[in-house]
Amino acid sequence: MTEIGGATRLYALLGDPIAQVRAPGLLNPVLARRGTDAVLVPVHVAPADLDQVVRGLRQMANLDGMLVTVPHKAAALALADRASERAHLAGSANALRREPDGTWTADTFDxxxxxxxxxxxxxxxxxxxxxxxxxxxxxxxxxxxxxxxxxxxxxxxxxxxxxxxxxxxxxxxxxxxxxxxxxxxxxxxxxxxxxxxxxxxxxxxxxxxxxxxxxxxxxxxxxxxxxxxxxxxxxxxxxxxxxxxxxxxxxxxxxxxxxxxxx
Missing domain, CATH: 3.40.50.720 (NAD(P)-binding Rossmann-like Domain)
Known part of the structure; x- marks a missing residue:
């Protein structure tokens, strides 16, 4: 993995439970091979705390995006400012991206x-x-x-x-x-x-x-x-x-x- 420093861009993976997730182990080596100074970190969030945690994460200037797993995918859609058509059809999202104007876009890739x-x-x-x-x-x-x-x-x-x-x-x-x-x-x-x-x-x-x-x-x-x-x-x-x-x-x-x- 590329050494984490002050300029490293952060991505959070939100779930409950979280120990079973495989995305960091697959995505972080790809970022390292590409020389991309970014890291995906798992974050354990209970459903009752999701809204508060996401609002807090959105205030982090070096956080560029979030991935979402069980059981937050439906709730995550409502926390975005806009979403893809397939996310609207599904009623769920598993990825949220910060835009240059500070708003958030959701999509689903499952x-x-x-x-x-x-x-x-x-x-x-x-x-x-x-x-x-x-x-x-x-x-x-x-x-x-x-x-x-x-x-x-x-x-x-x-x-x-x-x-x-x-x-x-x-x-x-x-x-x-x-x-x-x-x-x-x-x-x-x-x-x-x-x-x-x-x-x-x-x-x-x-x-x-x-x-x-x-x-x-x-x-x-x-x-x-x-x-x-x-x-x-x-x-x-x-x-x-x-x-x-x-x-x-x-x-x-x-x-x-x-x-x-x-x-």
Whole structure:
């Protein structure tokens, strides 16, 4: 890593929990190889403190941007002065950039990274039936990206009926006839099933959905990065299903982050 000095530009990664994040370990070496005098630092922020912490960070003259992870992505959108169209559609953001006039712009890269990761692994999305379990910040961004990538049908599910219906209405208006929502995921004929919930971060978590309900050709994707092999992915492999881990979603966001922050 480049030596940190008084001229080093700062970027903060906000989350709760924070110990599992992989972005600093991937992004900081890239900055060092480029000779960019900047560093990404994890910041543990409880949901009740997010607004106050972000307002404080915005007063730091050498802080140029923030990345946002669980569970702050929806709340982060409201803290920006403006946002990209895909962030508005998703209702969430995972990156905020300070502009020269001191205002902040938000965007979301989760969906783009997820779709790029699937494509790099050889998985086709056009005309497929995709089920996304979890309508939070990451799940909503993934839903938008899957629709943009041409899935024929997007099936949403979430344990929070209000959040689920809000996302369904927003996406149905933008992508008419292609979005459905149910409390329990519809898996029997799904081509792709995505865990976009935090379930799997802890070893005693229940599975986000039963892989036994999926057809034999289905791809099971998990956005959790630590552990790399979640119980969901292990169960999918045990059934002979294609399993797609979480790290490619982050790895394929790095170029987007660098361009967004002008690094």
């Amino acid at each position: 969906g783009d990274g997820f779709v790029r990761g699937l494509a790099a692994a050889g998985h086709q999305l056009s005309d497929r039936r995709a089920c996304v379990v979890g309508a939070g910040g990451a799940g909503s961004a993934i839903a938008v990206a899957l629709l943009d990538a041409g899935v024929a049908e997007l099936r949403l599910s979430d344990t929070d009926p209000g959040r689920l219906e809000t996302l369904r209405c927003r996406l149905s208006a933008a992508y008419p006839g292609r979005v459905t929502a149910t409390a329990r995921p519809r898996l029997a004929d799904a081509d792709l099933a995505v865990n976009a919930t935090p379930l799997g971060l802890r070893p005693d978590d229940p599975p986000p959905f039963p892989v036994t309900d999926l057809p034999t050709h289905a791809v099971v994707a998990d956005i959790i990065m630590k552990p790399a092999e979640t119980a969901l992915l292990a169960g999918a492999r045990g059934r002979g299903l294609a399993a797609h881990p979480g790290e490619p979603m982050l790895a394929h966001q790095l170029d987007g982050y660098l361009a967004f922050f002008g690094l």
